[in-house]
Amino acid sequence: MTATLVLLFLVALNALYVVAEFAAVSIRATQLQPVADGGDRRAAGLLAVLRDDVELDRYVAACQIGITLASLISGAYSQAVVSPALAGVLQSTGLTRAMAHSVAAGAVLVALTVAQVLFGELIPKALTLQFPLQTALLTYRPMRLSLKLYRGFLAVLNGSAHGLLGLFGVKPGSHHHVHSPEELDLLMAESRKEGVLAPEQHEQLHGVLTLGQRSAQDLMIPISRVRSLELTATAEEVLREISSSPYSRLPVHASGLDHTLGLVHTKDVATHFARHGSVPPLRQLLRPLPRVEGHVSADRLLEQLRKLRASLALVVAASGHVEGLISLDDVLASLLGQLGDELKPAGGHTHA
Numbered sequence: 273m274t275a276t277l278v279l280l281f282l283v284a285l286n287a288l289y290v291v292a293e294f295a296a297v298s299i300r301a302t303q304l305q306p307v308a309d310g311g312d313r314r315a316a317g318l319l320a321v322l323r324d325d326v327e328l329d330r331y332v333a334a335c336q337i338g339i340t341l342a343s344l345i346s347g348a349y350s351q352a353v354v355s356p357a358l359a360g361v362l363q364s365t366g367l368t369r370a371m372a373h374s375v376a377a378g379a380v381l382v383a384l385t386v387a388q389v390l391f392g393e394l395i396p397k398a399l400t401l402q403f404p405l406q407t408a409l410l411t412y413r414p415m416r417l418s419l420k421l422y423r424g425f426l427a428v429l430n431g432s433a434h435g436l437l438g439l440f441g442v443k444p445g446s447h448h449h450v451h452s453p454e455e456l457d458l459l460m461a462e463s464r465k466e467g468v469l470a471p472e473q474h475e476q477l478h479g480v481l482t483l484g485q486r487s488a489q490d491l492m493i494p495i496s497r498v499r500s501l502e503l504t505a506t507a508e509e510v511l512r513e514i515s516s517s518p519y520s521r522l523p524v525h526a527s528g529l530d531h532t533l534g535l536v537h538t539k540d541v542a543t544h545f546a547r548h549g550s551v552p553p554l555r556q557l558l559r560p561l562p563r564v565e566g567h568v569s570a571d572r573l574l575e576q577l578r579k580l581r582a583s584l585a586l587v588v589a590a591s592g593h594v595e596g597l598i599s600l601d602d603v604l605a606s607l608l609g610q611l612g613d614e615l616k617p618a619g620g621h622t623h624a
Contacts, residue, residue, distance in 0.1 A: 292415050
């Protein structure tokens with residue numbers, strides 16, 4: 273009876289460390305933060321561990337030491353105590369001493385392996401996946417005690433492991449798990465399948481993840497659809513174009529968009545006309561219009577526009593030929609769908 277209790281305790285100890293390790297590397301700081309803000313000291317302590325790579329490394333190493341010790345001690349104890357007792361029972365059935373000890377050792381090994389795998393590994397991991405926050409908090413205090421008990425082991429073993437990895441030019445990495453865009457896309461697809469994400473939300477998030485796969489050429493307004501002004505346009509031509517155009521900004525060029533000089537904001541024209549009763553030469557109203565290469569990805573395009581403090585840019589080919597025009601609205605529309613605006617044509621691109 274005593275032997276059974278000892279082995280059950282060792283299997284439970286193994287399960288505790290398995291749960292603690294699995295919870296530590298799978299739980300997210302965003303799950304712990306609200307609990308820590310609510311005053312839970314365990315959550316606050318574990319949150320500090322997750323945000324410190326060195327502490328997280330020690331935490332996981334303590335789990336691995338605990339798992340190893342529990343497994344080794346249970347194996348040694350069963351062979352030293354349980355196997356001889358079982359061999360004595362088998363001998364009483366008529367087996368020879370050698371045969372009884374062999375059968376007893378094998379039976380105890382199989383039984384202990386099944387118990388360790390089932391109750392010490394598989395079930396604890398399944399419970400951790402089902403209740404990651406609860407298991408992480410439940411195992412935190414036992415792990416703090418383990419960190420103190422294994423302090424010497426941790427210093428020696430972690431130092432040795434890092435030294436050996438260094439011999440092969442491998443830098444020890446963090447236990448943080450970072451999802452790739454592909455993994456996130458799969459997770460979102462599963463969430464949509466389970467009804468957690470609405471189809472519209474899934475499409476928007478998918479658009480964000482795949483933003484880097486689309487180029488400025490994919491999102492731009494083709495040059496054939498770009499409304500513009502000739503630098504030498506008369507006042508009547510400027511007013512006619514502005515009044516007929518749904519756009520608030522128009523490129524200004526000299527003999528074609530390949531020779532674009534900048535852009536004119538219709539607000540500037542209207543303000544000058546209201547104050548002076550005339551339209552000034554367009555050159556006086558020109559604002560900068562940056563250029564971006566057509567192959568640049570949409571996420572890099574957003575970064576370039578942010579640095580330039582611009583919301584509109586010409587898209588040019590490698591030869592310098594202007595291919596089209598792109599705006600922040602075009603990029604946002606690719607993520608959120610066509611943006612509504614009473615001044616813009618429905619269902620189309622815009623540079624307003």
